[in-house]
Amino acid sequence: MDTPTTYFHWGFILISTPNLLVIAGMVVLFAIALVTPFPHAEADDDGRRN
Amino acid sequence: MAVATSVEGAGSSQPESASWTLKLREAIDRHLPMDHLLPDRQPYYVGSWVYVFGVVTIAALVWVVVSGVVLTFMGPQWWHVSGVGRFFNSLHFWSVQLFFIFMVLHLWGQYFMAGWRHGRAATWMIGVVIFGVSVLTAFTGYLSQQNFDAQFIAINAKDAMNGAGIGAFFNVLNFGQMYGLHVMLLPIGVTALVVAHIVMVRTRGVVKPIDAEGGAQS
Numbered sequence: 001m002d003t004p005t006t007y008f009h010w011g012f013i014l015i016s017t018p019n020l021l022v023i024a025g026m027v028v029l030f031a032i033a034l035v036t037p038f039p040h041a042e043a044d045d046d047g048r049r050n
Numbered sequence: 051m052a053v054a055t056s057v058e059g060a061g062s063s064q065p066e067s068a069s070w071t072l073k074l075r076e077a078i079d080r081h082l083p084m085d086h087l088l089p090d091r092q093p094y095y096v097g098s099w100v101y102v103f104g105v106v107t108i109a110a111l112v113w114v115v116v117s118g119v120v121l122t123f124m125g126p127q128w129w130h131v132s133g134v135g136r137f138f139n140s141l142h143f144w145s146v147q148l149f150f151i152f153m154v155l156h157l158w159g160q161y162f163m164a165g166w167r168h169g170r171a172a173t174w175m176i177g178v179v180i181f182g183v184s185v186l187t188a189f190t191g192y193l194s195q196q197n198f199d200a201q202f203i204a205i206n207a208k209d210a211m212n213g214a215g216i217g218a219f220f221n222v223l224n225f226g227q228m229y230g231l232h233v234m235l236l237p238i239g240v241t242a243l244v245v246a247h248i249v250m251v252r253t254r255g256v257v258k259p260i261d262a263e264g265g266a267q268s
Contacts, residue, residue, distance in 0.1 A: 030100075033155075034098075038099055
């Protein structure tokens with residue numbers, strides 16, 4: 001816990017492993033939100049849902 | 051507010067047209083009817099998890115404010131030493147992490163659906179300002195921890211503030227200024243802007259998907 005974290009260094013990009021993991025998790029969560037069906041998403045005749 | 055002085059005016063149910071309260075009430079009725087403010091139905095395209103990100107951000111903000119109020123009342127001796135205090139300290143920290151994560155996810159969602167279309171530019175720009183003020187609030191929060199980490203951040207940040215030319219107005223070594231900004235001015239700013247953001251979203255409704263209107267139009 002008290003040891004410094006590792007960093008990834010690609011060109012001008014320098015990012016720590018924890019920050020990289022958080023961003024990767026956010027991208028995964030965003031992708032899941034796009035593809036996962038939303039419950040009760042069926043529309044009425046007027047195109048609105050209850 | 052105009053005052054009816056005549057006998058006829060005193061008995062009339064029609065207020066005078068010069069009344070600013072009447073104009074304000076009519077403007078609210080016109081622009082923000084209750085079925086827009088608290089709708090029970092949404093367009094079909096709102097049936098997606100992407101629209102949940104903004105709501106989760108608001109939920110996280112509620113927890114940030116609630117835990118922050120408790121921390122403000124109890125003070126640093128409590129949040130550093132006692133078990134319950136450390137729990138609320140962690141609750142404040144982690145709800146802020148969730149607030150920022152879901153605010154950025156909400157930002158991504160609105161960016162890819164071009165949420166500024168059809169007269170929603172002000173809503174988008176207020177969101178941008180909320181993001182900036184939130185970063186400033188989080189920064190002053192790191193300076194308000196009352197520990198060595200806060201001192202380390204303040205000592206290192208002062209050069210950046212001086213380099214930007216704002217060190218005289220925003221002195222990160224002045225704990226009272228940073229703490230006052232963090233617990234009063236900036237939270238009020240974030241909350242007021244979030245309320246304005248939500249009211250504007252409710253006024254115009256959710257932006258239509260680009261596909262639903264046959265291509266991206268401004």
